[in-house]
Amino acid sequence: MSSSDLAARAALRLYIPPSYPSSEPPSVLATHSAGAHAKPGAAAHALTLFRAALAETYTPGEVFLFDAIEDFSQRMQASAPDAAAPGSRTSSPSPSRSRAASPGAAAASATCTDTQAPPPWTLSDPLTELKSTFLARAAAVTSPAQANAYVAHLLATDKKARAATHKITAWRVRGPRGASFQDCDDDGESAAGGRVLKLLQMMDVWDVMVVVTRWKLPDTCLTPAQRLPLITAHAPLSLLVSLRDAS
Numbered sequence: 001m002s003s004s005d006l007a008a009r010a011a012l013r014l015y016i017p018p019s020y021p022s023s024e025p026p027s028v029l030a031t032h033s034a035g036a037h038a039k040p041g042a043a044a045h046a047l048t049l050f051r052a053a054l055a056e057t058y059t060p061g062e063v064f065l066f067d068a069i070e071d072f073s074q075r076m077q078a079s080a081p082d083a084a085a086p087g088s089r090t091s092s093p094s095p096s097r098s099r100a101a102s103p104g105a106a107a108a109s110a111t112c113t114d115t116q117a118p119p120p121w122t123l124s125d126p127l128t129e130l131k132s133t134f135l136a137r138a139a140a141v142t143s144p145a146q147a148n149a150y151v152a153h154l155l156a157t158d159k160k161a162r163a164a165t166h167k168i169t170a171w172r173v174r175g176p177r178g179a180s181f182q183d184c185d186d187d188g189e190s191a192a193g194g195r196v197l198k199l200l201q202m203m204d205v206w207d208v209m210v211v212v213t214r215w216k217l218p219d220t221c222l223t224p225a226q227r228l229p230l231i232t233a234h235a236p237l238s239l240l241v242s243l244r245d246a247s
Contacts, residue, residue, distance in 0.1 A: 012050055025058040026065065027183045029194060044187065048148060049075040051183055055144030060179045118157070119150040132216040140207055144181050147171040147209045154211065164213035170196035171209030180206075189214065 013029045020026060028051055053071035057064045121137040128134075137154075141147045151169060155162045170184035170193055182200070184193030196210055 012047065021063050022061055023178050024180050025054055028054070029184065047185060049079065051144065052148055055181065060177050119153055132214055134212060134214050136210060136212045138208055138210045141171060141173055141209045142207060143173060144183070147173065150209060151211065161213050165216050166214045168192045168196060168212040169209065170200055172200050172206050174206050
C-alpha cells in the first residue's frame with residue numbers, strides 16, 4: 001500500500017461495551033484522524049459510512065466487526081469520486097451487498113428526493129451566549145438507519161444547519177431481540193457528542209436522536225468548561241423531557 005493510501009485512511013475511535021456481542025454492538029465515538037492529505041469533510045464521510053456498516057451487519061450474539069469493516073470498505077469504494085468515471089458503464093452490484101439508498105451513502109452525498117418526508121423534528125429556542133448560538137432538535141427514531149437518514153435529510157435541505165460550525169449528534173435505539181444501539185458524533189467539538197449521549201442515558205431516553213448545531217463567530221474561542229454545559233444542558237434538555245414524557 002502506498003504512503004498516499006495510508007495518509008488518506010481515517011482512524012475511528014470505537015467503544016466496545018461489555019455486553020458485546022450478545023446484546024449491544026460497538027459504537028463509534030468520534031473520528032480520531034482522517035489522514036494528513038484528506039479532503040475537507042473526509043472524516044465525517046468515513047464516520048457516517050462506518051456507522052451505516054455497523055447498523056447493517058450487526059446481529060445480536062454474533063461477532064461481526066470484520067464483516068462491518070468489509071462492508072465499510074465497499075461503501076468507501078462505491079462513494080469514491082472515481083467510482084463512476086465519465087463514459088464508464090455502471091456494473092451490477094453483488095447480490096449480497098446490494099442496497100437501495102443506504103443511509104451512509106445518503107448522508108455522505110447530502111442529497112434527498114422531493115418525495116422524502118421531512119423528519120418530525122422538535123426544535124428548541126435558539127440560545128445565544130458568548131458569541132455562539134446553539135439550536136437543538138430532536139426526533140423519534142426506530143433504527144440506526146433512520147437516524148442516519150434524518151441527519152442526511154437535515155444537511156441536504158437546511159442550508160443554515162449545513163453551514164453550522166458544528167453539528168453534534170447522539171441517538172439511542174432499542175432494536176429487535178433485545179438489542180440496543182447508541183452512537184454519537186462530536187463533529188470537531190471535543191467530547192460534545194459523548195456528553196449529549198450521556199444525557200440521553202441519564203434520562204433513560206430511548207428511540208430518540210438529538211442534533212445540536214452551533215454557530216460561532218470566527219474570533220470566538222470557548223473553553224470546554226464554557227461550551228459543554230451550553231451544548232448538553234440548555235439546548236436539548238427541554239426537548240428530551242417532552243419526548244420522554246410523551247413516550
